[in-house]
Amino acid sequence: xxxxxxxxxxxxxxxxxxxxxxxxxxxxxxxxxxxxxxxxxxxxxxxxxxxxxxxxxxxxxxxxxxxxxxxxxxxxxxxxxxxxxxxxxxxxxxxxxxxxxxxxxxxxxxxxxxxxxxxxxxxxxxxxxxxxxxxxxxxxxxxxxxxxxxxxxxxxxxxxxxxxxxxxxxxxxxxxxxxxxxxxxxxxxxxxxxxxxxxxxxxxxxxxxxxxxxxxxxxxxxxxxxxxxxxxxxxxxxxxxxxxxxxxxxxxxxxxxxxxxxxxxxxxxxxxxxxxxxxxxxxxxxxxxxxxxxxxxxxxxxxxxxxxxxxxxxxxxxxxxxxxxxxxxxxxxxxxxxxxxxxxxxxxxxxxxxxxxxxxxxxxxxxxxxxxxxx
Numbered sequence: 001x002x003x004x005x006x007x008x009x010x011x012x013x014x015x016x017x018x019x020x021x022x023x024x025x026x027x028x029x030x031x032x033x034x035x036x037x038x039x040x041x042x043x044x045x046x047x048x049x050x051x052x053x054x055x056x057x058x059x060x061x062x063x064x065x066x067x068x069x070x071x072x073x074x075x076x077x078x079x080x081x082x083x084x085x086x087x088x089x090x091x092x093x094x095x096x097x098x099x100x101x102x103x104x105x106x107x108x109x110x111x112x113x114x115x116x117x118x119x120x121x122x123x124x125x126x127x128x129x130x131x132x133x134x135x136x137x138x139x140x141x142x143x144x145x146x147x148x149x150x151x152x153x154x155x156x157x158x159x160x161x162x163x164x165x166x167x168x169x170x171x172x173x174x175x176x177x178x179x180x181x182x183x184x185x186x187x188x189x190x191x192x193x194x195x196x197x198x199x200x201x202x203x204x205x206x207x208x209x210x211x212x213x214x215x216x217x218x219x220x221x222x223x224x225x226x227x228x229x230x231x232x233x234x235x236x237x238x239x240x241x242x243x244x245x246x247x248x249x250x251x252x253x254x255x256x257x258x259x260x261x262x263x264x265x266x267x268x269x270x271x272x273x274x275x276x277x278x279x280x281x282x283x284x285x286x287x288x289x290x291x292x293x294x295x296x297x298x299x300x301x302x303x304x305x306x307x308x309x310x311x312x313x314x315x316x317x318x319x320x321x322x323x324x325x326x327x328x329x330x331x332x333x334x335x336x337x338x339x340x341x342x343x344x345x346x347x348x349x350x351x352x353x354x355x356x357x358x359x360x361x362x363x364x365x366x367x368x369x370x371x372x373x374x375x
Contacts, residue, residue, distance in 0.1 A: 040169035047173020056108045057145055058181050063115030063209055080135055084142020086171055092150035093167045101151045102224035108148050111141040112213035116206040155289055155311055250348055257341040259333040268328030269349035271321040277347040282314035286339045294327040
């Protein structure tokens with residue numbers, strides 16, 4: 001009866017993992033708006049809910065405290081994990097360090113396998129070696145988890161004026177969420193530890209963590225390998241109003257941009273300094289990560305100015321160009337379905353197409369496009 005119940009429980013857990021595998025750190029639209037509006041208490045709340053939905057981090061914490069019954073040991077090891085992920089979360093976000101999120105999540109998945117393997121004494125039992133120092137390993141793996149949290153946090157717009165306080169508030173929320181989850185885990189384990197079935201449960205739970213971590217690792221590596229196939233920026237747009245390049249005329253264009261599944265596209269216009277560009281873009285409801293930014297003319301250092309970024313299904317506004325150069329949008333589609341963007345622009349500009357990251361942008365008139373040609 002016990003093993004039958006455990007099979008049902010394991011099946012539910014695996015189904016939950018499958019349904020959320022691409023969204024381990026997903027946030028609701030309300031959370032995103034809270035980030036945009038600012039407020040450190042809101043950052044703290046979002047951090048807490050963010051941690052409670054991060055099943056890979058929680059699985060790692062669950063593995064850490066599984067066989068710990070001494071309060072001092074629990075505080076010691078959990079603190080090592082907390083210090084580790086706090087350091088990289090704050091440092092990486094504050095300095096804008098971004099790593100490939102598929103690779104980071106793949107390593108985090110392996111960390112779940114590692115802690116569970118250590119719990120079953122796998123190093124001695126299967127490898128005939130002494131296990132590495134657990135304190136140092138938890139601290140090191142915590143550093144990697146922090147990069148994962150930072151990568152997700154940087155997908156959202158952050159206040160430039162109070163960036164450090166926003167990050168710290170978010171991290172405090174992460175810790176509060178971790179403490180909440182930890183309390184529930186400890187109560188469940190403590191209650192089960194008194195039962196005769198605990199030994200069998202511990203084996204099933206830790207082997208399940210190994211399988212779940214391996215499954216997540218393969219999924220993340222699969223997404224990483226396919227992410228490379230669509231990593232080039234390519235414009236697939238149709239101008240539905242006449243394309244007239246005239247720096248002295250106010251232009252108005254409606255453009256459709258098709259972004260493939262797991263793909264990314266950049267669309268820009270050339271603006272003179274102080275030129276005003278009005279814009280609106282939207283999808284049919286699918287959310288995209290975007291970065292609205294500008295590149296100074298004759299820029300050889302690769303620097304750019306970001307005006308706004310986040311994850312949305314639509315945005316609108318106006319820009320007064322602070323310098324002469326290319327200004328526009330980078331969109332990234334992280335879903336498994338293609339997404340079409342409808343972009344409306346109005347102002348004095350020249351349309352630009354950029355086909356690949358490695359290629360310099362080209363002016364539309366250099367491509368000899370007709371009035372209704374596709375970019």
